[in-house]
Structure formats: structure tokens, C-alpha cells
Amino acid sequence: MAERSVLSIRDLAVQFRSEQGTVRALDGVSFDLRAGRTLGIVGESGCGKSVTARSILRLIDWPGRITGGQILLDPEEPQPTDLTALGPESRRMREVRGGRVGLIFQEPMTALSAHYTVGNQIIEAVLQHRDLSKADAKAQAIALLGEVGIPHPQRRIDAYPFELSGGLRQRVGIAMALAGDPDILIADEPTTALDVTTQAQILGLLQRLQREKGIALMLITHDMGVIAEMADEVAVMYLGRIVETAPVARLFAAPRHPYTRALLRAVPSILATPRQRLSTIGGAVPHPGLRPGGCSFHPRCAENLGERCRREVPAPVPLNEDGGASCFLAEDAA
Amino acid sequence: MNLLEVADLKKHFPIRAGLLRREVGQVRAVDGVSFHIAAGETLALVGESGCGKTTVSRCILRAQRATSGAIRFMPEDGRVVDLATIPKRELRPLRRHVQMIFQDPYASLNPRMMVGDIIAEPLKVNGVPAAERRARVLELLELVQLPASARTRFPHAFSGGQRQRIGIARALALNPRLVVADEPVSALDVSVQAQIINLLLDLQDRLRLSMLFVAHDLSVVRHVSDRVAVMYVGRMAEVAPTDALYRSPRHPYTEALLAAVPAPDPGRRGRRAPVAGEVADPARPPPGCAFHPRCPYAVDRCRVERPELREVEPGRWASCHRAQELSLAGVT
Numbered sequence A: 001m002a003e004r005s006v007l008s009i010r011d012l013a014v015q016f017r018s019e020q021g022t023v024r025a026l027d028g029v030s031f032d033l034r035a036g037r038t039l040g041i042v043g044e045s046g047c048g049k050s051v052t053a054r055s056i057l058r059l060i061d062w063p064g065r066i067t068g069g070q071i072l073l074d075p076e077e078p079q080p081t082d083l084t085a086l087g088p089e090s091r092r093m094r095e096v097r098g099g100r101v102g103l104i105f106q107e108p109m110t111a112l113s114a115h116y117t118v119g120n121q122i123i124e125a126v127l128q129h130r131d132l133s134k135a136d137a138k139a140q141a142i143a144l145l146g147e148v149g150i151p152h153p154q155r156r157i158d159a160y161p162f163e164l165s166g167g168l169r170q171r172v173g174i175a176m177a178l179a180g181d182p183d184i185l186i187a188d189e190p191t192t193a194l195d196v197t198t199q200a201q202i203l204g205l206l207q208r209l210q211r212e213k214g215i216a217l218m219l220i221t222h223d224m225g226v227i228a229e230m231a232d233e234v235a236v237m238y239l240g241r242i243v244e245t246a247p248v249a250r251l252f253a254a255p256r257h258p259y260t261r262a263l264l265r266a267v268p269s270i271l272a273t274p275r276q277r278l279s280t281i282g283g284a285v286p287h288p289g290l291r292p293g294g295c296s297f298h299p300r301c302a303e304n305l306g307e308r309c310r311r312e313v314p315a316p317v318p319l320n321e322d323g324g325a326s327c328f329l330a331e332d333a334a
Numbered sequence B: 001m002n003l004l005e006v007a008d009l010k011k012h013f014p015i016r017a018g019l020l021r022r023e024v025g026q027v028r029a030v031d032g033v034s035f036h037i038a039a040g041e042t043l044a045l046v047g048e049s050g051c052g053k054t055t056v057s058r059c060i061l062r063a064q065r066a067t068s069g070a071i072r073f074m075p076e077d078g079r080v081v082d083l084a085t086i087p088k089r090e091l092r093p094l095r096r097h098v099q100m101i102f103q104d105p106y107a108s109l110n111p112r113m114m115v116g117d118i119i120a121e122p123l124k125v126n127g128v129p130a131a132e133r134r135a136r137v138l139e140l141l142e143l144v145q146l147p148a149s150a151r152t153r154f155p156h157a158f159s160g161g162q163r164q165r166i167g168i169a170r171a172l173a174l175n176p177r178l179v180v181a182d183e184p185v186s187a188l189d190v191s192v193q194a195q196i197i198n199l200l201l202d203l204q205d206r207l208r209l210s211m212l213f214v215a216h217d218l219s220v221v222r223h224v225s226d227r228v229a230v231m232y233v234g235r236m237a238e239v240a241p242t243d244a245l246y247r248s249p250r251h252p253y254t255e256a257l258l259a260a261v262p263a264p265d266p267g268r269r270g271r272r273a274p275v276a277g278e279v280a281d282p283a284r285p286p287p288g289c290a291f292h293p294r295c296p297y298a299v300d301r302c303r304v305e306r307p308e309l310r311e312v313e314p315g316r317w318a319s320c321h322r323a324q325e326l327s328l329a330g331v332t
């Protein structure tokens, strides 16, 4: 039995306009975030991971805009809220952003100001989403800092961000994201800028918080190791589309999209033999403004079927628990 | 003698404070580091950010002057110079023998120069005539698997991976004895990273390249290096042949680093708890073994006595008081 879906993205499309033309940064993206589960989103630079995250929070600025699809909060309730229908600065959207949905950035300074103490900023965030006295908000901020594993929170609350190490700063970033007591957390490469030992600590922290609070976690990364460590389900993105979804064990054991297969073979491994070569994927990710026709992966695909892949667009991945791949090979195998 | 022998290298930076910018302390960025690189060998220098990797490589390149210690380098057979102390004047003719590959392929190429000129620049500086330069550029482009037509185009026309190839071609132009590569693949996407790793493996074979490969990604390092040197807070924790280091580390910090790397295999999920705590501040390193506040094996001695780097078995060095008695877990 699948967990309750708390957020359903359906056919989401986002375009950026530029002098060179229109870039379809997202081109029909669909997935669900479920209570207590982690959806890992993986893909190479520019495939649309961050745009997906920012769309959910309605943080896409001009020249970008959502041009289609729905972002349904509480899709299983009688009256879901479609976030694409809300004004980005509307009262309801402000409540959702940082309230129901918390965001953790790659660089925690994106969320923090250099000019205020971490305490002031977390208290501010707490007050924005909860009706508390200043003193209670401060107590809450200290509790949050403790919860994310910051030693001596009573003391650290008066620190400025620059006085903290990268790892502690990311913990503060997580405390900020938790200030509104969200049940959905979106983490956009939260450990990419950190060392492995710090990364391991932060990933452990996210796992613990999720378990304790039943949070639906959307974890964006380009690191297959992080996916293997963290995700329950995985969505692989390529050029603004999801090309494969699968439960994590299945994705690694039996990837169904040629891009996923190629990506997995190209990842350096801690278990490599000396001087072991890697399989490579021909070419590079094209600019999304120059999306190839047919299956957009076909020019790089070692398994492509020729004419058909050049001309026809494979069906999007099915929205079921077992997932699937947007590829004719997978369609034919099914 | 080896191609390069670094002995007890130190680089301390002054910490200044107050109106008069008086020196109030020192950052011991590199604090007594020793290792060697044999001809034809790739040594990886790994460790967490701030541990001193870049400072070591900058001292070798003489972009920075060592505080003390020796950097013995053999520019040609039978001749040895100390890059730490050699006067500037005598340094210039040596520069061609030690070349650098940079991390950021976007920042390291002059956008206003054509690719052919970028690659030819070190040749020009060293007085290679124009006709020979042109032939060499074509040879180099072929070596890094770029089309000859790349010569007349500008860097902006190339992707990150292609730019990294251009940077590699430039570094190899003068047939350097030693290449120093500081995080050469960490800014690249997986698919491009794989291509550059394969290229480096090719070049190691074809040119018997000697390389100092500075990196923090232990997976990448396992693919490209013959031996690994692990740094922690300005000192060497362990030096060992690559496979031996990953299979059976001899320093608790190496064990902790390896355990922290998430393997791309969901079956191995959550095997070990990550090491606690944070990297020490090189301005105030802990007494004794700098790793002791985080080390699960620390004993009283570790808190007071600094462990020296010792050969714990032939070809393997570790700086841990307990290196001989501990049996540590690797990754296999």
C-alpha cells in the first residue's frame, strides 16, 4: 500500500524566454511526494532539477514562468490546493512556502543573511509561521538548533553565519527549513558543497528528521551514491523530463532507460579496481533550447532504434508504484 | 632518486588582527608533510577541504614559498633542485617541467584567445618556432581527442569537458616531467567526468605521465591513482598504494573517510555511523594527534603526543600511535 501522497505534480511545464528563443526548462514533469518517503531526483547539470524545486515554491522569476500543469497540495483531500493557481506572493502561497513546504539549498547562505545572527533569522522564520510570543519563538529556535545537532545551541544562537563552518551552516539551513514545521521538505543538493564526512552527517540528520516527523522528502542530487543511500523512489531527469522512475533497489539492479544505464556505468566507484576505465556517454547534454526531436536522448543513446527514436516521442513514465521508463525499448518490453 | 621528494614541508600563514595588523597567530596550513612521486606514477593527495592540499601543490609550483622543508625535484636525469629554496632566477627555466591542470575549465582559459594560441602559448614563451608550434598544437589536439578545427575557435564555443581537454593540452605542451592537477574533474558532470578520467588514464599509459592529483572524491581517486596520500589538518595521516589503502586502511582517519563515501549500491546502505565532529582549525590544531577528538580509537597518549609518519609495512606509512595494533575496515 503506497503512503499518502501529499504533493502531486502533474505535467508541469516551465519556460524561460531569452533572446535566443524559448527554453523549455521543464516539459511535462509528473511525480508524487509521499508522507514519510524520500523521492530522489537525479540528473546532470541543466536537466531541470532546481527549476522543479523552485516551481513548487513558486520561486521562478521572470523571464521564467510556469506554462502548464498542476502542483496539487493534499491531492487526496477533497479540496486540494493547486499551487500553480496561486499568486507567488499571495498570502496562501507565503503560508505554504516555509510553512507546509520547507526548502534546503545547496549553499545555506542562499537562505541566510550575513548581517543577522542565526538566532534572529530562525526566530523570524518561526514567527512568520506560528503564533508565538518572542520569548517562546526564541525557545523554539534554540530547540530547533539542538534538533539539527548544533552543539551548545543557547550559545550558537548569537553567532553570525560566517562564524560557522560549512557543515554547521547547513545545519542552520535545515533548522530554518524546519521553522514552519513543514511536512514536505525539498532539499536541492544539500550536501554537494560539503566534504564526505560532513555529508554523511547531514544525510543522517535528514533521515532522522524524516523518520521522526513523517516528512515527505524530495532530495535533489547528481550523486548516485547519495541516491543509493537515501532514496525510496527515484526519478531520473534528462532535458526537462523525467525519463525513468523506479523504487531505488530496482533502479540500480535493473535500470530501464538507456540513459539511466549509461549514467550508472559512468559513475566512478569507491569499489573500482586500479586504473579501471569508465563507460562514457557520447557527446554532452545539449542546451535545452536545442532539444533534439523524437526521444530527446536519441543522439547520445547507444541503444537507439534509429528512425523511430528520431521521429516519435516515447510516452511519459507511468505514474504507478513500480515506475517505468519513457523509452520505446521499455514500452516494447512491457 | 624519485622524480619528486617532499620532505617535512611547512607553510604557515600569519593571522593578523587589530589596527596595526599585528601578527596574532599562525595558520599551520601545511605542517610537516613528506611524500614522494616516482617517475611515471600518479599520486593522489586527498583530504577534507582546508586540510592543506592546495597549499602543498602551490608550494610545489612555487606559487607560494614554503616556510620550511625541502621539495627536491629532478628536472632531468642526474640533476636535482630544491623547489622550496631555489632562487627565482633559476626557477624560470624549470617551470616548463612542472605544469598545472586547473579545476575550473571556465576560469582558466583566456576567452579572447583562440584555442590554438592558448595551447601554443607555453611553446611560444619557451621560444619554439612558429612552424613547430603549429605541428605540436595539432599533435596535442589529437592527444586530447579534439578535432583539428578547434584550433581557430574561441573557448566559449566549447563545453566544460572540452575546455578541460584544452587545459590538459596546454599543460602537456612542453612535455612536463610532472603535472599537478588540483581537482581537475570535480566541476564536471558525471558523463563528462568519465570522459576526462579515461583521458587521464590514456595519457598515463601513452606518455608515462607523472602526476600529483589533488582531489577530495575518493571514488575518482581509486580509478586514477597508483598511490594515495591522505592529509588531515596540515599533516599526512597515511600514504599507501591505492588498492591497499582502500582495502585495509592503516589510519583511523582514512577508515572514517572511506566509510563516509556513499557507494552507488542501495544494498550497502547505512552500514556504519559517520565519524562525529568537525575538522580541526589549522590555526588551533588539537594537541597530540590532531584527529584525536574525533577518533573512536583514541587513548591517553593520543591526546598529548603527536604521532609521526612512520613506515608501518614496506611501502606504507601512517601517523597513528596505534597503527600496528588496530585492524581497520576498508571498502571491498
Ligand SMILES: Nc1ncnc2c1ncn2[C@@H]1O[C@H](COP(=O)(O)OP(=O)(O)OP(=O)(O)O)[C@@H](O)[C@H]1O
Binding pocket: A016, A017, A018, A023, A025, A043, A044, A045, A046, A047, A048, A049, A050, A051, A052, A063, A064, A222, A288
Ligand atoms: N533564470 C533562468 N534564465 C534562463 N534559463 C534558465 C534560468 N534558470 C534555469 N534555466 C534553464 O533551465 C534549465 C534547467 O535548470 P536547472 O537549474 O533546473 O538545472 P539543474 O538540473 O538544477 O542543474 P544543476 O545540476 O546544474 O543544478 C537550464 O538548462 C537552464 O537553461
Ligand SMILES: Nc1ncnc2c1ncn2[C@@H]1O[C@H](COP(=O)(O)OP(=O)(O)O)[C@@H](O)[C@H]1O
Binding pocket: B013, B027, B028, B029, B030, B047, B048, B049, B050, B051, B052, B053, B054, B055, B056, B282
Ligand atoms: N593565503 C592564505 N592565507 C591564509 N590562510 C590560508 C591561505 N591559503 C590557505 N590558507 C589556509 O590554509 C589551510 C589549507 O588550505 P588549502 O591548502 O586551500 O586546503 P585544501 O586545498 O586542502 O582545501 C586552510 O585553513 C586555509 O584557510
Ligand code: SF4
Binding pocket: B251, B252, B253, B289, B290, B291, B292, B293, B295, B296, B297, B298, B299, B302, B307, B319, B320, B321, B322, B323
Ligand atoms: S594516534 Fe590515536 S587519536 Fe590519532 S588516529 Fe591514532 S588512535 Fe586515533
Ligand SMILES: [Mg+2]
Binding pocket: A049, A050, A051, A188
Ligand atoms: Mg540545480
Ligand SMILES: [Mg+2]
Binding pocket: B053, B054
Ligand atoms: Mg583546494
